[in-house]
Amino acid sequence: MAAKTHKVAIVGVGKIARDQHVPAIERSQSFELAATASRNAEISGTRAYRTLAELLDAEPGITCISLCTPPQARYADARLALKAGRHVMLEKPPGATLSEVHDLVELARSKNVSLYATWHSRHAAAVDAAREWLAGRRIDAIRINWKEDVRYWHPGQEWIWEAGGVGVFDPGINGLSVLTEILPFPIHLASAELSFPENRNTPIAASLRFRAPTNIPITAEFDWLEEGSPLWDIEIDTDGGAMLLREGGARLLIDGKEKASGGDAEYPRLYARFAELIPTGAIEVDLAPMRHVADAFTLGKRVTVAPFHW
């Protein structure tokens, strides 16, 4: 097998790293997993460091860093890696605050290295087909339903309930990342209601109403207490029929008939995109999904609901 082009290290060996990043890197033609940095975990067969600072010191040959830590911890590591001249890929959302990501963009620019804020759902199998199908059609209404069981998808992950963990917007931002990718016009929040469990600092449900220049109804319903199969749907009514993008973007149906679908290759596509950015030190940071979340927290009415226990 030909040698892979880039040595990459994963920071934060948790669920998303094991479930998605490690397999994607294994399948990648461009990246070789050369080391990890994680406080308490490692991947057998891979050199393991406790902190990114030690890793950067010991491994000058690792040119790329993939940050899989929760968003609250990401800024300090991203800064370290960028200052050390490494290319950086960020899990979603790219940070705990918009302002820190702006700072990272400036730093990456000054160091001439790539910074890639990933939105994995944008690489679901039918998203491109949905965007192409919508182009040129009149859009009359948009409904997002993004509902899943937090106990199944984030088992015991306490950080999602800590201030800055954004709660149900952690999955909901995936829906927003897809919607902002496929729509031919910008939207912005008009109003929102956020449901905070009595004993938690982040919302467990959210109901959003957006506006577009054309004044069509746009709603999003996020819920973390949906048992059974998750509902990750975007429905768009148009003059050419009803579009339904299902299963987080994996399947596109028009008037109920399947138009496009495919297996899950979201993370392999993220690494393929990262590999495209690196040669020119390009920066790809689209903050639109995160801005909509920040707008929802700023504008949203807070409602207190029943306490949440795992």
Next chain:
Amino acid sequence: MAAKTHKVAIVGVGKIARDQHVPAIERSQSFELAATASRNAEISGTRAYRTLAELLDAEPGITCISLCTPPQARYADARLALKAGRHVMLEKPPGATLSEVHDLVELARSKNVSLYATWHSRHAAAVDAAREWLAGRRIDAIRINWKEDVRYWHPGQEWIWEAGGVGVFDPGINGLSVLTEILPFPIHLASAELSFPENRNTPIAASLRFRAPTNIPITAEFDWLEEGSPLWDIEIDTDGGAMLLREGGARLLIDGKEKASGGDAEYPRLYARFAELIPTGAIEVDLAPMRHVADAFTLGKRVTVAPFHW
């Protein structure tokens, strides 16, 4: 007297329009107040319309629109004015959401007209002197104290308590607009505590902790229940002494000795700046202060406090 260059209309004849905009336009060498649009109010001696749409229709000679309405209402009017090819000046904050301001920037760009998001406190008398004094000094600590009596400064203004009205961040953002103007490095929020009165949808107090690349302590205390004189102070400890920017930027003291001060010319300076932007259709929209507020709502812990009554 020579004819003034630009005819401007004020939208939203409320407290800020009467207290600041009208006198500033009267003193301006560039702008003539040609009309107003306001649901229930007018300025005697000036042509009055009930809506901006009517005004734009009837007054093709009015090339500039100054929006003094509360932020929740501003987007629709800004869009109308920009689409009609008029230059637009926005009171602070420039909108209820970050996303809508991004849209307005795109629209202004496509129409080749000016869009000016004003931050009046940046034009306080001693702000420039503070920025110049800080340049090149080592900064060790930063403290903002922005405390005033909401009953005095926003008498009966219910919109400040409505979701999207941002509460105590309405004055607090003035402090943030000054701080981001005088600092030589970017900051971002690390944590925040927001105090919501039991019967209101926006915070009456906020305690913020920011981070800077250099890891110095940066705190901001906003409070709307300060009786008597307002406290609008920024204190910065440096290797060259202790800087105190007082009275919302009007006075600069170094180690207790007055270095710069002046009368209030904030709004005249805003209109002077607007006049500079118009000839080239330049856009000046710095969202940093608003981004910090959105970050505070996203990241902040919410605490419920005693109900607020006027």
